[in-house]
Every structure is written in C-alpha cells, then in structure tokens.
Amino acid sequence: MEHSHPYPGLTQEQVEENRRLYGHNLLTPPPKTSLWVQFLEKFKDPIIQILLVAWLLSMIIAGVHCWGPDAEGVKAFLEPIGIFFAILLATGVGFAFEAKANRAFDLLNTVNDDALIKVIREGNITEIPKKDIVKGDIVIVETGDEVPADGTLLEAISLQVNESTLTGEPVISKTTKEENFNQEATYPSNCLMRGTTVVDGHGILEIDTVGDATEYGKVYEGSQIDNNLDTPLQIQLKGLAALISKVGYTVAGLTFVALLGKLLLFSPSVPWLDMVGDILNIFMIAVTLIVVSVPEGLPMSVTLSLALSMNRMLKTNNLVRKMHACETMGAATVICTDKTGTLTQNQMQVYRTNFYCLPEQTLGDDAYSQLIKEGISVNSTAFLDHSEGKLKTFGNPTEAALLLWLYGQQVDYLELRESSPVIDQLTFSTERKYMATLVDSSLRKRKVLYVKGAPEFLLELCQSVATTEGMKSVEAFRPVIEEQLLAYQNQAMRTLGMAYLEIDETDNDAFFVNGRVSRRDMVFMGIIAISDPIRPDVPEAVQQCLDAGIQVKIVTGDTPATAREIGRQIGIWEDNDSEENIITGTSFAALTDEEALDRVMDMKIMCRARPTDKQRLVQLLQQKGAVVAVTGDGTNDAPALKAAQVGLSMGDGTSVAKEASDITILDNSFASITRAVMWGRSLYRNIQKFLLFQLTINVAACLIVLFGSLFGTESPLTITQMLWVNLIMDTFAAAALASLPPNERVMNDKPRRSGVGGDFIISRPMQYMILSVGLLFVVVLMGLLYCFGRQDGLTPYNLSWFFTFFVMLQFWNMFNAKAFLEGASAFARMKECKTFVFVALLILVGQYLIVTFGGEMFNVVPLSWKDWGIIIGTTSFVLWFGELFRLIKNRRKTIRNAKVS
Numbered sequence: 001m002e003h004s005h006p007y008p009g010l011t012q013e014q015v016e017e018n019r020r021l022y023g024h025n026l027l028t029p030p031p032k033t034s035l036w037v038q039f040l041e042k043f044k045d046p047i048i049q050i051l052l053v054a055w056l057l058s059m060i061i062a063g064v065h066c067w068g069p070d071a072e073g074v075k076a077f078l079e080p081i082g083i084f085f086a087i088l089l090a091t092g093v094g095f096a097f098e099a100k101a102n103r104a105f106d107l108l109n110t111v112n113d114d115a116l117i118k119v120i121r122e123g124n125i126t127e128i129p130k131k132d133i134v135k136g137d138i139v140i141v142e143t144g145d146e147v148p149a150d151g152t153l154l155e156a157i158s159l160q161v162n163e164s165t166l167t168g169e170p171v172i173s174k175t176t177k178e179e180n181f182n183q184e185a186t187y188p189s190n191c192l193m194r195g196t197t198v199v200d201g202h203g204i205l206e207i208d209t210v211g212d213a214t215e216y217g218k219v220y221e222g223s224q225i226d227n228n229l230d231t232p233l234q235i236q237l238k239g240l241a242a243l244i245s246k247v248g249y250t251v252a253g254l255t256f257v258a259l260l261g262k263l264l265l266f267s268p269s270v271p272w273l274d275m276v277g278d279i280l281n282i283f284m285i286a287v288t289l290i291v292v293s294v295p296e297g298l299p300m301s302v303t304l305s306l307a308l309s310m311n312r313m314l315k316t317n318n319l320v321r322k323m324h325a326c327e328t329m330g331a332a333t334v335i336c337t338d339k340t341g342t343l344t345q346n347q348m349q350v351y352r353t354n355f356y357c358l359p360e361q362t363l364g365d366d367a368y369s370q371l372i373k374e375g376i377s378v379n380s381t382a383f384l385d386h387s388e389g390k391l392k393t394f395g396n397p398t399e400a401a402l403l404l405w406l407y408g409q410q411v412d413y414l415e416l417r418e419s420s421p422v423i424d425q426l427t428f429s430t431e432r433k434y435m436a437t438l439v440d441s442s443l444r445k446r447k448v449l450y451v452k453g454a455p456e457f458l459l460e461l462c463q464s465v466a467t468t469e470g471m472k473s474v475e476a477f478r479p480v481i482e483e484q485l486l487a488y489q490n491q492a493m494r495t496l497g498m499a500y501l502e503i504d505e506t507d508n509d510a511f512f513v514n515g516r517v518s519r520r521d522m523v524f525m526g527i528i529a530i531s532d533p534i535r536p537d538v539p540e541a542v543q544q545c546l547d548a549g550i551q552v553k554i555v556t557g558d559t560p561a562t563a564r565e566i567g568r569q570i571g572i573w574e575d576n577d578s579e580e581n582i583i584t585g586t587s588f589a590a591l592t593d594e595e596a597l598d599r600v601m602d603m604k605i606m607c608r609a610r611p612t613d614k615q616r617l618v619q620l621l622q623q624k625g626a627v628v629a630v631t632g633d634g635t636n637d638a639p640a641l642k643a644a645q646v647g648l649s650m651g652d653g654t655s656v657a658k659e660a661s662d663i664t665i666l667d668n669s670f671a672s673i674t675r676a677v678m679w680g681r682s683l684y685r686n687i688q689k690f691l692l693f694q695l696t697i698n699v700a701a702c703l704i705v706l707f708g709s710l711f712g713t714e715s716p717l718t719i720t721q722m723l724w725v726n727l728i729m730d731t732f733a734a735a736a737l738a739s740l741p742p743n744e745r746v747m748n749d750k751p752r753r754s755g756v757g758g759d760f761i762i763s764r765p766m767q768y769m770i771l772s773v774g775l776l777f778v779v780v781l782m783g784l785l786y787c788f789g790r791q792d793g794l795t796p797y798n799l800s801w802f803f804t805f806f807v808m809l810q811f812w813n814m815f816n817a818k819a820f821l822e823g824a825s826a827f828a829r830m831k832e833c834k835t836f837v838f839v840a841l842l843i844l845v846g847q848y849l850i851v852t853f854g855g856e857m858f859n860v861v862p863l864s865w866k867d868w869g870i871i872i873g874t875t876s877f878v879l880w881f882g883e884l885f886r887l888i889k890n891r892r893k894t895i896r897n898a899k900v901s
Contacts, residue, residue, distance in 0.1 A: 007154060007204065009120035009138045018134040025133040025149050025210040027217050027656075043091060049241070055080055091303075117148045120204075135207055142202040143381070143395055147192045150214040151205035156190070158201035158427040160396060163187070164340050165195045165634040165654050166215060167557040167610070170348075170532070171397060174203065180431060186557065186610060187215070195635050195654060200381065200396040200428065219611050219635045219656065231324040231645060232331040232627055232754035233684065236761040237302070240691075243762075248293035252286040255706055259286075293702050305683050305690075305738040316675045317651075317667040325662035327687075328646045329673075330680025332550055332629040333751045334621050336614065336640065339556040339566055341650055341668050342631050344532040348397040350405035351493055351533065354484055355526035356477075357466035363409045368466060370443045371500050372525065375450040376402045377416035379437040381427065384413070396428070398494060401530045416443070423447065426512055433457040436517050438503075447503035449511055449519070455485055455497030455527050461517055462499050462524040474524060484527060492562035493529040500525060534569045541671040542570045548677065549750035551626075555606045555614050557636075560584065563607035572604050581605065585613040596620050614640040627754050631665070631673065632657050648673060674747075681749065682742035685821055690737040692766050693817035697725065697810050699774030704781060716785055716794065721803050721858055724850060725810070732839050732846075733814050739835035740818065769820075773878075777809055800851055800860040801867060807847050808875035814840065816882040823890060825883060 010018065043049065059080045116127040118140040125140065130148045133139065138154070141147060147161070159174040167186045174189055175181070181189040192205050194216040211217055230238070259282040263275070306323035313320055320326055340346050353361045357368040382395030384403050391407070393400035406413050419442040428435040434453025441448040451458060465477040488495050499522040503511075510518055542552050552572050556563050560582060567573030573581075582605040588596065589612070600620045606613060614630070618640050621628050630637070630644035633653030638660040641647030649661035650668045658664055665672045704716065717725065752759040762770070784805060788798040818836060819826040830837060848868070854860045863871075 007120055007138045007206075008123045010134070010136050011122055014136065015121070015134050018136050022135040022209075022213070023211050024131060026131050028212055039091065055084055115146070115148075117145075118142075133207060133210055135210055137207045139205050139207060140202070141192065141198050141205065143198055143200055145198045147194055147196045147198070147205075149194045149207045149210045150216075151192055151207040153190045153192065154204045154206055156201065156203040158429045159198065159203045160200040160428075161192060162197040162199050162397075163193070164346075164557075165197075166193055166219075166636045167634075170340060170346075171199060175431075177431070184608075186608075195656075200399075216635050216656070219638050231328045232752075232758070233302075233324060233327045233687075233761075235754065235758070240761055244293060251293065251702060251706065256282055256286040293698055302687055305686050308738055309679050309683050313663075313676060313679050316679075317665060317669065317672045318676050318679075319651075319664040319666055320662070321664070322662045325646050326676075327680050327683050328627065329629060329663070329676040330678075330682070330684050330746075331627045331752060331754050332646060332677060332680070333754075334551045334553060334626045335545060335629045335631065335673065336553045336555050336618060336621075336644070337631040337670065337673075338633065338637060339554060339558060339563070340532065341633050341652070342665075342670055343534060343538050343554070343566060343570055345535055346532060346668070347393070347404075348401040348494075348530055348532055350401055351529040351531045352488075353405075353526065353528050355498075356480075357468065357525055359468050363411065368525065371448070372498065373406065373411050373413075374416050374420060374439070374441060374443050374448070375452070375498055375500055375525075376406055377411075377413040378420050378422065378439045379435055379450040379452055380413075380417075398496065398530055402496075402528070405528075424512060426515065426517070428453065429515075432516055434461075434517075436512070438511055444502060446505070449501040449503060449517075449522070451499045451517060451522065452496055455481065455495055458497035458499050458522075459524060461520055461522050463521045465524045471523070477524075481524075481527065488527075488529040489561075490565075491529075491531075492559070492565035493531045496528045496530065498525045498528065499523060534566070535669060535671075537669060537671040539570050541669075541674040542572060544674050544747055545677065546571070548681075548747045550677065551601075553604055553606070553617075555609045555617065555640075557609055558607055560605075560607045563605045567605050577604065582607065585609040588613050588617070593620065597623060600624060601626075611636040611639050615643050618643045625754070625758075627751070629673070631670075632661075633668070648676075678744060678747055679742050681746035682740075684752075685743075685746060686737055686740050688761065688763070688766065689740070689817045689820050690734055691762060692769060692820055693733055693737065693810070693814055695762070695770045696774045696777070696813060699770060700777040700781065700806075700809075701725065703774070703778045707778070707782060716781075716799060716802050717806070721860075724846075724858070725807060732843050733810075733817075736814065736836045736839035737817060739833070739839075741829065741832045743822065745823070766820075773813065773816075777806075780809070781806060796859065796861045797863075800863060801871070803858075803860060804847060804851055804863060804868075805871050805875060807843075808871055809878055811840070811843055811847075812876050812878040813882075814843075815879050819882065819886060823886075823893075825886065826879060 043052070114129045114131065117130050117133060118125060118127055119133070120126075120138040120140070121128075133148045137149075139148060139151060153159070153174060153176050156174050156176050161172050161174055162170050163172045163186070164170045172185065173180075173182070174192065176190050178190075187193055191208075192203070194214040260279065263278055263282065303323075306326050309326040310320045310323060313326060337343060355361060355368070355372060358372075363369040363373060380395075380399045380403065382393065382399035382403055384400070384407060385392045385394060391404075393404065403413050420439040423438045423440060425438070426432070426434075426436040432453075434451055434457055436449065436451040438447060438449045440446075451461060459474055459478065459481070462474050464471045465474055465481075467477070485495055501519060501522045512518065545552050552570075554563055554567055554570075554572070556566075558566075564573055564582060580599065580602060583599070583603060585606060585608045588606060588609075591599070596616070597620055600617060601624055603617075606617060609617075614632075614637065618628050618630055622643075622645075628644045629646040629648055630640045631648045631650070632638070632641050633650035635654045635656040637649075637653075638656045641649060641657060641660040646663065647661035649658040649664050651664055651666040652668060653664075663676065665676075701717070781802070784802060785794070788794055788802065792798060815826040818833075819828070822828065850858050851860050852862045
C-alpha cells in the first residue's frame with residue numbers, strides 16, 4: 001500500500017481547480033468582537049444606564065452649585081466625579097475579568113489545522129497539512145488518525161470510528177459492503193465525517209466535502225448563531241431599573257409639585273426674580289432625589305459578585321467565559337446532559353469477568369490464568385502508555401479495556417506479547433465479529449490459537465467449556481452462558497467471549513480459511529462484560545440537582561437500552577417510568593411543536609439524538625419557561641450549547657463545542673456542574689443582600705432629603721457626605737457582601753421563576769425589611785434632628801454627630817444584610833468571611849478618619865471618644881434587634897418542623 005495503488009489521486013492542476021471551486025479545508029472562524037466593542041457592551045446594563053442619567057443630572061446640580069450665589073467650587077463636582085468613577089469601575093472590572101477568561105479559553109481551544117494527513121496524489125503517497133485537503137483527494141486513514149474532511153470509503157479493513165464528536169457514539173463500525181450497512185446509523189456506514197477518529201483498522205476514502213460544507217462545518221456554523229437571550233438576572237435588573245426610575249421620578253415630581261405649591265401659597269408676593277431662583281432651587285431638590293434614589297453601588301456589587309465567582313469557580317474546574325453565566329447557572333431549572341465523558345468516564349473498562357475455569361475472578365499462576373493473561377495480551381492491537389506519569393490507552397477502546405484490567409491485576413501485557421511471537425492473525429471485522437491470533441506461546445511452550453469476540457459467534461467455534469468442575473459440552477452449558485449474557489445486555493454492557501485451542505506438534509491443519517477460523521473444537525473460557533462506567537460522583541451530584549428542583553435530562557446518541565440503564569444508574573430513571581419518558585431522535589423529530597411541547601417537561605431521556613433534535617429540545621423547553629443548561633463535548637452539541645441560557649462544554653471536548661459554550665468544565669465532571677449551580681444561587685443571594693442593604697440606605701436618604709425640604713430645613717447631609725454614604729461606603733459594602741462564600745444550603749431551595757411574570761429580584765421579605773427598616777431609620781434620624789434643633793440648632797458638632805450616627809446605622813445594618821436568608825446569626829462563618837470583616841473594619845476606620853480629619857471638605861468637626869462610644873453603642877441595637885428577630889424565627893421554624901416530623 002505504500003508503493004502503488006489503484007487510486008492515482010488528483011493531479012496538481014486538479015487540486016488547484018478543486019480548491020478554486022470548492023474552497024479550502026478550513027472552518028470560517030466566528031467574527032471576533034473588538035475589545036473596544038466588548039467594553040462598550042457593558043454599558044447596555046440597565047442599572048449602568050440609570051447611573052449615566054444620574055451622572056448627567058448630578059453634573060447639572062454641580063454646575064448650579066458651582067456658579068450659584070452660594071458657590072461651592074470644585075467640591076460641587078465631587079458627586080458626579082464619584083459616580084463617573086463608579087461607572088468606569090463597574091464596567092472596567094467586568095470587562096477585565098471576561099477578557100482574562102477569554103485569553104485562557106483561547107489557549108485551551110487552539111485548533112491545529114497543520115496536522116499532516118496521508119493522501120495519494122499523482123500516484124504517490126504523500127503527507128500534506130489538513131487545511132490543504134481538497135474535494136476529490138484520496139486520503140489514507142489508520143488507527144489513531146482524525147478524519148480531515150467528509151468522504152466516502154473506497155476500502156475499509158476492520159475499520160471502527162469514534163463518532164462521539166458528532167453522534168455521541170464512541171465506536172461505530174464502517175464498511176464498504178452494502179449488505180453489512182447499519183440502517184439505523186446516523187451517518188452512512190461507508191462514510192467518514194470530519195472530526196471523527198479511527199480507533200481500529202484502516203481505510204481509504206475519497207473526499208466529498210471540505211471546510212464549512214462538511215457536517216462538522218455545518219454544525220460549527222449553526223453554533224455561531226446568537227440566541228439573543230437575556231439572562232434571568234438581566235431580566236430582573238431591567239425590572240428593577242424600571243421600578244427605580246418610576247419611583248425616583250414619581251417622588252421627585254411629587255416633591256416638585258408640593259414645594260412649588262408651598263412656595264406659591266405661602267410666598268405669593270416674592271419678587272419674580274427671587275421666585276425664579278426659588279423655583280430653580282426646588283427643581284434642584286427634585287433632581288437630587290432622583291440621584292439619591294439610584295443605587296450607585298449595585299453595578300459594582302453585581303460585577304464584583306460575578307467577577308469573584310469567575311475566579312473562584314475556576315478553582316472548582318469551571319472556566320467561565322461570560323460573567324452572567326455564573327449567576328444563570330443558579331437559575332437553571334433543566335440540565336440537558338450528554339452521556340459520554342460527563343456522566344461516564346469516557347474510558348471503557350471491564351465491569352465483570354465470568355471465567356468458568358477460575359474459582360475466583362482473579363488471576364493466579366495456574367494454567368487457565370496463564371492462558372487468559374497471554375490471550376488478552378497477544379490477541380489485541382491496543383496499547384497502554386504511562387510514560388508521562390498518566391496511564392493512556394491507544395487503539396480499540398474495548399481491547400484497551402482488557403489491557404487495563406490486566407494492568408490492574410499487575411500483569412505486564414507487553415512482556416507477554418513480545419515473548420510470544422505471532423504466527424498468523426485475523427484482525428477484528430464487523431463481518432466475522434471476532435479476532436483470532438495464532439502464537440508460539442512462551443507460557444505453554446507450544447502453539448496456541450486465541451479467539452475473542454461476540455460470545456454467540458465464538459460458541460459456534462467451540463466444542464467444550466472449561467469450568468472449575470472440568471470440561472463440559474457447549475450445548476449443555478449454553479443456558480448458563482445465555483442467562484449471563486442476557487443479564488449483562490439488560491444493563492447495556494458490551495460482552496466479549498474468550499476461547500483458546502492448544503495445538504499439538506502433529507496438527508498441521510490450516511487454522512484460517514477464507515479469512516475465518518476453520519476449527520470447531522476450541523475451548524470456551526468465559527465472558528467479559530465491558531462498559532463505560534458512571535463517574536463515582538455523578539449519582540450524588542445528580543441527586544443534589546433533583547433535590548434542588550432541577551430536572552436532569554439525558555440526551556445521547558446511544559441506544560434506548562443503554563440510555564435507560566445509564567438513567568437508572570444515575571437516579572433519574574425509575575421502574576415505574578413509561579415509554580412517555582423516553583424518546584428517540586427520529587420520533588421526536590416526527591412530533592409537531594404542539595405535541596412536543598406537551599411532552600418535553602416529562603421527558604427524561606432522548607436517545608439516538610441528532611444535533612437538530614437536541615437544539616429543538618432546548619428551544620421547546622425555553623418556550624415552556626425553563627432556564628436550560630446544556631452539557632456537551634462534541635461538535636454535534638454546539639447548536640444546543642449556543643441555544644441554551646448556559647452552554648457547558650467539556651475540557652477535552654471539541655473546539656466547536658467550547659466556542660459555543662459559556663462555561664468550560666475542565667474536569668468533565670457533572671459534580672462540577674452541581675457546584676456551578678451552588679455558586680450561581682449563592683451569587684444571586686449575595687446580590688439580594690446588597691440590594692437589601694443599599695435600598696434601605698436609599699429609602700432613608702430620599703425621605704430625609706424630602707422631609708427636610710418640606711419642613712423648610714436644609715439637608716442635614718452635605719454633597720460630600722452623601723458621596724461617602726451613597727458611593728464610597730456602598731462600594732465597600734458591595735465588596736463585602738459580594739465576597740461572602742457560597743452556602744450549600746441554597747441547594748435545598750427550589751429554582752426561582754424567571755422570565756415574564758417570574759420572581760422579582762426584590763422579594764416580598766426584602767420589601768418589608770427595606771420599607772420597615774428604612775422608615776425606622778428615618779423616624780430615628782428625624783427625631784435626632786428635632787432634638788438638635790430644640791437644643792443648639794444644627795451646629796457643625798451636631799451635624800457631625802448626625803452624619804456619624806447615620807453611617808453607623810448602615811454599618812450595623814450591613815451585618816443584618818449578611819445574615820439575610822441564611823437562617824443563622826450574622827456572626828456565623830466569620831472565619832470564611834475575611835473580606836467582609838476587613839471591609840467592615842475599613843468602613844469603621846474610614847468614618848473615623850473622615851470625621852476626625854475631614855474638616856471643611858466634609859463639613860465635620862472631630863468627635864470625642866465618648867461620642868463615638870455612645871454612637872456605636874446606640875446604633876448597634878440595629879444588629880441586636882436583628883439577631884433577636886432571627887433567633888425567634890429560627891426557634892419557631894424548629895418547633896414547626898418538630899411538629900411535622
């Protein structure tokens with residue numbers, strides 16, 4: 001085959017012509033978004049847009065204050081400058097973290113288009129880069145080769161292909177003989193597709209399509225279609241932005257009308273020039289209310305939460321490319337998972353052995369054990385490699401599984417293989433269903449014929465069965481064997497039979513005739529069950545998802561029996577499930593959208609699935625209101641990965657799958673997906689905690705400004721003080737609350753309802769707490785102002801006292817926000833909350849430094865240690881009341897649970 005072929009291949013002129021007509025063997029990469037555009041996209045966030053409006057309005061206020069009769073100079077612009085930097089910080093942090101993740105992803109996702117491929121051109125065998133393959137090329141493929149483009153087989157010798165990248169099937173037999181075609185196969189039995197890998201045998205194919213025209217290329221192109229789906233958090237933040245805008249503008253409008261009416265009723269004789277100035281001042285108060293109502297720290301809280309989660313999730317083998325995918329995983333209601341590599345180990349292994357000649361299924365030094373060791377070692381084309389410190393397999397996955405089993409029994413297969421020379425061999429073929437090797441055995445000191453393959457075919461070659469009780473006839477022992485085979489087949493196992501024949505020196509008969517074993521007097525030794533085992537951590541991880549209210553659906557290219565057995569092993573398929581809970585890809589495609597919509601939520605398994613089936617399933621689930629996460633490692637998974645709210649590719653998956661995904665699971669484990677759900681839910685809860693804290697401040701600040709204006713007094717908080725309260729302190733609090741560690745208890749909650757009519761980000765308990773605590777703060781603070789007014793008036797000392805009191809109220813309330821929904825004390829898990837403790841101390845120290853050294857810039861005077869003790873002690877009741885409330889609530893819950901149990 002290396003010197004001449006009946007296939008002359010293309011000439012150089014034909015190569016150039018076909019390249020011109022049909023293109024290069026390259027996939028068109030998705031258009032890269034420039035870094036500048038990626039940065040500008042961050043400003044599409046609705047809260048950021050509200051902040052931009054607030055910044056513009058604060059610039060107007062600053063301009064009036066700067067040039068008005070009571071000019072404050074540069075101080076007037078501190079508020080807009082602070083808001084501007086808050087915007088840049090929130091957008092910049094998110095952009096930086098996503099850019100970093102994408103750089104790591106690009107390294108992970110490198111595609112090699114320069115790999116050398118054997119082709120026949122102008123009658124000679126040569127090697128050319130994969131990208132130079134053209135339509136019409138004659139390509140030679142051997143074990144271990146990746147198919148460079150789609151083509152039709154001209155020759156196939158014992159050819160088996162791993163099609164898992166396209167169909168999910170790890171081993172598919174290929175042939176040029178039409179009578180042996182598998183009519184149920186996804187792709188014709190005489191065709192090889194780009195991206196698949198030869199695991200056994202060799203063949204010659206003629207290339208039909210290259211580049212984007214291949215099946216691999218079509219799926220890759222489909223994976224680039226933008227689904228334009230807003231994440232659940234984005235939908236909720238849009239709702240929050242709309243609410244803040246309405247409330248802010250409504251309160252500002254009512255304030256403007258009330259103050260204008262007050263001015264016209266009680267000051268009708270004021271000169272018109274003064275009247276214009278007063279109206280302008282009223283307008284400024286209204287605009288100030290709009291600015292104060294905007295939660296400046298929210299974008300920072302969201303961005304920090306997402307960014308911190310991105311970094312921490314990487315340590316749990318989740319490489320997040322898109323920040324919002326962190327949180328979206330927490331909102332997932334359905335996970336559509338493939339089987340190979342995610343639920344299973346993607347490594348065929350011996351599940352159980354039934355050697356009837358061994359008393360125990362472990363190898364010793366007896367004669368039968370020697371035959372088994374040597375038979376597996378020599379009657380194989382697979383190899384093991386542990387030169388790099390990690391055991392790897394090469395060749396047919398089934399044969400590799402047998403070698404791994406020997407390795408586990410401390411048997412050196414290579415030594416046995418090299419010490420027993422092969423005399424003749426029949427490699428495995430789909431026609432005969434077995435492999436046979438005649439060797440000069442170093443163990444038995446004679447010729448031995450070893451055969452392994454489909455047990456039902458091997459039994460036809462055997463006369464007897466070796467058992468611990470001696471030799472028995474095949475016909476007498478057949479019921480035992482068939483019962484065992486049926487049990488394994490019901491568990492979706494692959495089964496192999498092993499047989500041998502020791503050859504006497506006088507036996508000179510031909511052992512192989514017309515490509516088949518001619519003997520019918522062999523000895524059957526037993527059967528071996530082989531499977532791709534479930535990952536040990538998968539059943540528990542799947543159960544955690546089910547307990548969390550998340551449906552897990554298997555979508556695989558495997559047979560119904562295999563898929564059902566995998567479902568049973570991981571805990572989603574139960575004995576009372578019916579055929580309504582499982583469907584094949586072709587049956588699913590035959591359903592109308594209305595019929596499919598009625599079934600998708602109850603469906604647990606889709607088998608024999610094609611790429612379009614998986615994508616359609618995702619889209620129909622989304623129509624039912626589900627938030628869908630999809631796992632996949634093959635090119636066939638890319639359209640579904642792109643269509644889902646969260647696409648989860650595997651670390652050793654294809655580049656197309658990874659390009660279409662939002663998160664890459666580096667260790668391929670479903671347990672990592674479960675951890676991603678926990679992170680997402682904890683992240684959402686941290687954002688809620690910050691909103692609880694932030695909006696309580698905003699309610700109090702808005703009402704103080706409003707009441708102060710209505711009652712004719714100046715605002716007790718200056719612009720620079722509001723900058724500290726509304727921006728600097730909130731930003732610190734955002735960092736504190738965003739850094740809280742995940743809590744596994746969130747996996748006991750049911751998923752929140754997303755989309756139109758779903759759960760609002762400010763839950764009802766949050767609404768009660770924001771309004772009740774905010775109003776309580778206003779009453780206390782207005783009472784404090786009233787007391788100051790009756791004593792000495794609003795002196796610099798009193799205003800400094802008021803400013804510090806206001807900040808400390810929020811300081812202690814931050815601890816209450818930390819404990820929100822945790823069902824525990826605010827002091828719980830403090831060792832894990834080092835950032836929170838550090839930020840809390842930073843706020844406390846910062847407030848002391850501002851009051852002590854802020855002077856004219858912050859309109860403050862230093863307070864005595866006694867003042868600080870009184871302020872800290874009295875405001876701390878906010879925390880102690882919160883702790884008492886949580887204690888009572890937890891006690892009631894414990895009593896209620898005890899009654900139920």
